[in-house]
Amino acid sequence: MITRDIDTFAAFAREASADFGPATARAAFLVAPDGFALAEQSAQDNAYMAEAAAFDASRASAQHRDLQRAISAVLPTICFAGDPVTPDALFPNNVFGTAAGRVVIGRMRHPVRQREATRADIRSFFREVLGRQEIDLSTQPHACELTGALVIDRARGLGFCGLSERCDEEGARLMHEALGLRATLLFELAPGEYHTNVVLAVLAGRAAVICPRGFADPAIPAAIADLYAPHAAVCDDAEHAAFVGNCIALSADTVWMSANAGVALSDAHRRQLAAAGFAVETVGLEAIEAAGGSLRCCIGEMY
Template sequence: MKQTTNSILMIRPVAFRMNEQTAVNNYYQKVLDGLSPETVNARAQEEFDTFVNKLKMVGIDVTVVQDTVTPDTPDSIFPNNWISFHESGDVVLYPMFAENRREERREDILEILEDKGFLISDFITDYTAAEEDGFYLEGTGSLLLDRENGKAYCALSPRADEELFIEFCEDFEFTPVIFEAFQTVNGERKLIYHTNVMMCLGATYAVICADCIDDKKERKMVLDSLRGDEKEVILITEAQVNNFAGNMLELKGTDDRRYLIMSKSAHQSLTKKQIAQLEEHVTILSSSLDTIEACGGGSARCMMAEIFLPKED
């Protein structure tokens, strides 16, 4: 399987705001004082549109779907948490922690993709029934797929259940790499809500905040796994994670040129050495996502659901 795709799905928000239901364990979310909900959404739309234009300009195939006013889905801008699309034609639906995020799942998106020539298998793998029992696995936010090496990485959290993760790995023939990752919140170590906040997998490299993995044996296991697959490991700090430097995604543009997509704040937080290390592998593309990061507690990677589906000839 290939690691990097040229095609992504993005959802343009209509009522973006800080989601009170996700803030209970997403410690990156902030209240922007003095801004009306309309202003927050308008700023998010502006950031979204600028970001999409930058992606399209380098030849990335972006399918933009407009969100709807009802139901109320303030986090719809982050579709990678509820759906994933695979080379086999498989589509996977994931169980979501926040009740209002479950409303983001839309069947019409599959029709839109089929109209664009993407081929989808008749059977959808659906783990959403686990929500009824209080178990969650939030898509490629919770699990990072090293497709070429057949591994899946997962930092366990209230949004990433171990048994569900293992079930996914068995269903799709990935070897599970399981650990816990933490961040400091008001002097306490708390579980990081999504793996893709502290880690990014490219075809030939990995960006990771090893300091987030408090258990030394787990940290060594994860780093050994990455290096064993001959990936260059580029270490970032917890301070850089707070600027969303772990929340990146590698995509292909024109002529299969590889780009590492990230926010402006992530880019600015990187050192010259880290940028030089990354530029040995990819071209960096960044865009300002300040409002989306502050209110949503997610960044560039969360906004893009990769499409690996086969296409009609």
């Protein structure tokens, strides 16, 4: 089922069993920020990006290594080399997504990011080394920036897809089918928002972090919060701006976010996550956040 009707989706979601698959990834992959710099095409519709002068390639590289080292304590994490001609490649979850036995290649909006989908080494790793079926959406005309646009409850097979210039309705349908989801809710992001995973996280199928200002229709975040109540942290504007919504559960008991997000996270929301069984772990990513994404954007998940 793929629908814009929140009531229909919510009724289905409440009855969906948590038996679709593992709630968190088995492993993770990163792409190094080699050539880290302002990607002017991406800046056209990413209001979170800083000016070119704020980009510090050396610091971004060091923080990216810190990120790999930190999350490797929770699950196996590999890192592919970057490429200076693809300055946004450190956000690989937009281009490469996985489900059981499959790897999906997304279709990026901007040409500078479309280059990332041609990476023969990453494709070969999934196809030849891991033996996964490749589903290539990169050559069709509809933008579908995978788990940037589509937040997934992996335990229940539910998708939450925000439509913007980075993902249209047909792109959402293609992702829904490629990932074999049970149900996907479509909704418009608020003007100025580019990816759903900046304003929504579903954590191991049992909690949600929601930034209501990122949704065009306030009924949508309210309904999502109701689905995950009492473990729905509804963020204020300061938390939203600090990328609290761009967090990820990498195990049943940890949620990861940037150090800036950790500082902005309210005590009440920290207690709420603790009540859901999550300890909050943070990594300093200030340099990387200049590129308009944060911790979750850096992590490709292997299911």
